[in-house]
Amino acid sequence: MTKPSPQPSSPSSAPSPPSVPTRIRVGSAPDSWGVWFPDDPRQVPWQRFLDEVAGAGYEWIELGPYGYLPTDPAVLAEETARRGLRVSAGTVFTGLHHGSDVWDRTWGHVAENAALAQAMGAGHLVVIPSFWRDDRTGEVLEDPLLTAGQWRDLTRLTERLGREVRERYGLRIVVHPHADTHLDGEESVTRFLDATDPEAVSLCLDTGHYEYAGGDSVELIETYGERIGYLHLKQVDPAVLAEVVAEGMPFGPAVARGVMCEPPSGAPALEPVLAAARALDVDLFAIVEQDMYPCAPDVPYPIALRTRSFLRSCGV
Template sequence: MAHPTPLDRIRVGSAPDSWGVWFPDDPRQVPWDRFLDEVAGAGYDWIELGPYGYLPTDPARLTEEVARRNLKVSAGTVFTGMHRGPAVWEETWAHVSQVAALTGAMGARHLVVIPSFWRDDRTAEILEPPELTAEQWAHLTKGMERLGHEVRETYGLDIVVHPHADTHIDTEQHVERFLDSTDADLVGLCLDTGHYAYCGGDSVKLIETYGERIGYLHLKQVDPEILAGVVAGGVPFGPAVRRGVMCEPPSGVPELGPVLQAAQKLGVELFAIVEQDMYPCEPDVPLPIAVRTRRFLRSCGA
């Protein structure tokens, strides 16, 4: 059997999301200390903070908890509605500041920025039109540039915007429009392979076309058969996850080996954080999947 090319520029990690964690506090989620124990036990070195407030928010306490498990933090995550214009800046910045301060204190350099959902991921209620107006696109792109500038100046972090199902940055068309309309120096991209496939995009093509914009990776796969039913039925993202649309690799798409090889060829160090959306899930489900996924990624050279 041929050995895979070593992916020496790819830093593999996992996230609370792979343990079914979507909210700061929810009785259906595993306790944070169990997540830390299990993610370390599964063989990962890097983690994300997950929803702000899930892991301890005191930097000294969190530093101690991750260090004694030989873990390091790669990024924090925020949700933003920049398309709503300057009126939401103060509220957005208050939340971003909390997360960015903790992220920086943990030695991480990235802040993953997810656009707000246009339909509720729990109730499926339509909150806004799925397409932005030209004015809203301008608000979105200018707002993200401002966020990128302020986060770097204040906290020394780089923002990476995460295309996501049921948000306004989702399909290939929307992602390319966003990238073409923003300053590469201020705004990077977090390519989530699962979300991009969910919305019809080709991750390898995106990496090869917009390589200089790729600042971060989330690794996940979708089940093509379940996705076909989701698309045909107009099923919202939350219920789609409960159907199992995001599946354990290597059983779904896209193939992660070619994605990782394309990322390696960029010649820069990149985090590749495993995220298998499965909220809610039974507490004993995530660990065996995490162990198998880590083994699979090693077989790809990562």
């Protein structure tokens, strides 16, 4: 049987954007499917996440919380390969400002994540500082400001972490400023960068979290470009953020209220962020994360399709 000829595009169809050379590789993460925990009945099964992230047109993923995706490298390699997916990074939470007493416990957590990331061919490990208040209940766990001694521990041990992860697993750590942690906005991030060795420590700039804390992503890229080792693409809803700040709301309830929103409807505008990143002329991952835990299972995929289309219009 003869196949029907393709129909011409309608006059209202938008042309495809011109091809723009770029060294930015775009991906997504379990976070964009409402996944925050290794096991939670409100989260989509890992098989559905892999099916949908591939269906949305992404080729790169992060591992997400350790244990959500299969931790057997052979199983995970088979599941990702047959969907045309590759792994860019693993993710760990650390509390290194607490000093050497937490090193062994921290390293145990880091090592299992790094080993899986290495086995999957990833080149990065995203390191997120621990929360100073509970991200769901709002209970204050410790002072939101670090002492001078805690800053020394944070920077010294993060450098050690970077060197040991590189030596043992061949991965580069990228430290992720995050809402409700001691690294969030311009003051803490620039202090951290100025106090750490660029050979050991790079930054994962999450555009949404940096905006959440009042930072300017474009300015940070232009000022500290050599330290930007990885990007998370995310936007905040300015109106919801204003409510969150006014109410002193912790991060978890803020996400449930919708503080992180679908691009391009929020801030910062991602076009100038991506333009600044392209100007660095380095290989860089830009991983889409739209925090929305918890969410209905049918919500993430349409958003992922629209977001991937939007990013193509930005030239990546």
